[in-house]
Amino acid sequence: MTDAKALPPEEADAGHHRFLAHHFDSPEQQFYTGKLGMWLFLTTEILFFGGLFCAYAVYRANHPDIFVDGHHFLSTALGATNTAVLIFSSLTMAWSVRSAQLSRTRGLIACLVTTLVCAFVFLGIKYVEYAEKMEHGLIPNRIYFERLEPRLAFEPDEAYLREKLSHYADPSAAGEDLDLRVRKVRIFFGIYFCMTGLHALHVIAGIGVILWILVRSLKGHFSSAYFGPVDYVGLYWHLVDLIWIYLFPLLYLIH
Amino acid sequence: MSEPTSSPTQGEPAAGRGSGPHVVPLAVLVAVFAALIALTYLTVAATHYDLGDWNLAIAMGIASVKALLVALYFMHLRYDHPLFALIFAAGLVFVFLFISLTLLDTLEYQSDTDPWADTLTRSGEPQTPMPLRSGSRTLNTNPKRKRGELSAG
Numbered sequence: 001m002t003d004a005k006a007l008p009p010e011e012a013d014a015g016h017h018r019f020l021a022h023h024f025d026s027p028e029q030q031f032y033t034g035k036l037g038m039w040l041f042l043t044t045e046i047l048f049f050g051g052l053f054c055a056y057a058v059y060r061a062n063h064p065d066i067f068v069d070g071h072h073f074l075s076t077a078l079g080a081t082n083t084a085v086l087i088f089s090s091l092t093m094a095w096s097v098r099s100a101q102l103s104r105t106r107g108l109i110a111c112l113v114t115t116l117v118c119a120f121v122f123l124g125i126k127y128v129e130y131a132e133k134m135e136h137g138l139i140p141n142r143i144y145f146e147r148l149e150p151r152l153a154f155e156p157d158e159a160y161l162r163e164k165l166s167h168y169a170d171p172s173a174a175g176e177d178l179d180l181r182v183r184k185v186r187i188f189f190g191i192y193f194c195m196t197g198l199h200a201l202h203v204i205a206g207i208g209v210i211l212w213i214l215v216r217s218l219k220g221h222f223s224s225a226y227f228g229p230v231d232y233v234g235l236y237w238h239l240v241d242l243i244w245i246y247l248f249p250l251l252y253l254i255h
Numbered sequence: 256m257s258e259p260t261s262s263p264t265q266g267e268p269a270a271g272r273g274s275g276p277h278v279v280p281l282a283v284l285v286a287v288f289a290a291l292i293a294l295t296y297l298t299v300a301a302t303h304y305d306l307g308d309w310n311l312a313i314a315m316g317i318a319s320v321k322a323l324l325v326a327l328y329f330m331h332l333r334y335d336h337p338l339f340a341l342i343f344a345a346g347l348v349f350v351f352l353f354i355s356l357t358l359l360d361t362l363e364y365q366s367d368t369d370p371w372a373d374t375l376t377r378s379g380e381p382q383t384p385m386p387l388r389s390g391s392r393t394l395n396t397n398p399k400r401k402r403g404e405l406s407a408g
Contacts, residue, residue, distance in 0.1 A: 050353055062365050
C-alpha cells in the first residue's frame with residue numbers, strides 16, 4: 001500500500017498501519033467506511049427517539065393542560081445548567097477530534113477527560129432531579145411493580161401533587177377539579193421519565209465509549225494518520241447533545 | 256469521498272481540503288459554542304413572554320437553529336461529503352412523517368374518544384392490574400399487601 005510509506009515508522013507494521021484492517025485498501029477508505037456506518041447508526045437513533053417524540057406530540061396535542069401542570073415540577077435552572085454542561089462537553093468533544101487530527105495527544109487526553117467530567121456532572125444533576133421526583137413516588141412504576149413485587153412500588157404522593165398544583169390555575173378550558181388534575185399530571189411524569197431516562201442511558205453509554213477512547217489515547221493509538229474512533233464517538237456524543245437540545249424546551253420550558 | 260482517495264500525505268491534514276480530512280479551526284468551534292449558549296439563554300428568556308400559540312413554535316425554532324449549528328460544525332457536516340448529510344436528513348424526514356401523520360390521525364379521532372375517556376376517569380375506579388396469564392405464579396394476590404413501604408423518605 002502506498003499509504004504505509006506516509007505513516008510514522010512506529011505505527012507502520014509490516015507495510016501496514018497497525019490499525020488498518022486487511023479488507024480496506026487505505027486508511028482513508030477505512031475512515032470513511034466507519035463514518036458512513038456511524039451516520040447510519042445515528043439515523044436509527046433518531047428514529048428510536050422519534051417514537052418517544054411522537055408519543056410526546058400525541059399527548060401534548062390532545063392534553064396540553066397536563067404539560068403546563070407538569071412542567072411546574074421541573075426546575076428550569078437545573079435544566080438550563082444541564083443544557084450548558086452538555087453543550088460545553090460537545091465543544092470539548094469536537095476539540096478532542098481536532099486534537100487527534102493534529103496528533104496532539106496531550107490535548108486529546110485533556111479534552112476527553114473534560115468531556116467525561118461534564119458527562120458525570122450532567123448525570124449528577126439528573127440524579128438530583130430524579131431523586132426529588134422519586135421521593136414523591138412520581139416515577140412510573142406502579143403497574144409493573146404491583147404485579148411483580150408490591151413492596152418496591154412507589155406510591156404517588158398525592159398530597160404533594162395537590163399542594164403544588166393548587167398554586168396554579170387550571171390551564172385547561174374544561175375547568176377541572178384539583179383531584180382530576182392530580183391524577184392526570186402523572187402522564188407527564190411517565191413521558192418525562194421515558195424521554196430523559198432513555199437520554200440518560202445514552203449519556204451512560206457515551207461515558208463508556210469515551211472511556212474506551214481515553215484508554216486508547218493514553219496508549220498513544222491516535223494520530224493524524226488514524227483518528228477514526230475519536231471522530232465516531234464524537235458524532236455519537238453530539239447526537240446525545242442534539243437530542244437534549246430538543247428535550248430541554250419540550251419538557252422544561254412549557255408556558 | 257469527493258477528495259482524491261490516494262492522498263500521499265495523510266500526516267498533514269491541516270493543509271486543508273484535498274489532503275486528508277478537514278480540521279475545524281478552533282475559533283469556529285468556540286464561536287459555535289458561544290452561539291449555542293446565547294441561544295439557550297434566549298430560549299429561557301423567551302418563557303417570560305407569553306405569545307400564545309407562538310410559544311412552542313419559537314422554542315422549537317431556537318432548538319432547531321441550535322441543532323443545525325451542532326450538526327454543521329460540531330458534527331462536521333458542513334465540511335463532509337453530502338452523503339452523510341443526506342442520510343441524516345432522511346432520518347429527520349421520516350421522523351417528521353411519522354409524527355405528523357400520527358398527529359393527523361389522533362386529532363381526527365380524539366373528539367370521539369374524549370367523552371369515553373372522561374367517564375372512565377371521573378368514575379374514580381382505579382384501573383385494576385391485568386390478571387396474570389395462566390401458568391404464571393400468583394405474585395400479587397395478597398389483599399393485605401402494603402404498597403409503597405419503601406417509598407417513604
